[in-house]
Amino acid sequence: MADTGGVAADQLRAFVERIERLEEEKKAISDDIKDVYGEAKGTGFDVKILRQVVRLRKQEPHEREEQEAILDLYMHALGMAAQSGGDEV
Known part of the structure; x- marks a missing residue:
């Protein structure tokens, strides 16, 4: 060498x-x-959604659940979350 x-x-x-x-x-x-x-x-x-699914499948279930909970919290805080409750027929 x-x-x-x-x-x-x-x-x-x-x-x-x-x-x-x-x-x-x-x-x-x-x-x-x-x-x-x-x-x-x-x-x-939809390729954008497909990429998101692939990314989510790489995560551990507890990591994904934590991110979903934080996303839900932020969306509620911004008034972006779907309304649930008495409006359904």
Whole structure:
């Protein structure tokens, strides 16, 4: 292994090449995900909501419940929450 100025050049090159390969794979996977969202949109699904569902499924149930409770609290405070109670027929 060549040692240039205290840097192991072969080891450094290996790390850089691995990172570059992984970046290429990441780009390919990102393109694949974009294609799937495009397919979903083409069949009538709302992609914005679909992305939100995917994000929510990554969360632990207790985290999701906590966020929903805080969102509900904020919406009530701003008068944005659906009214419940005696107005239903």
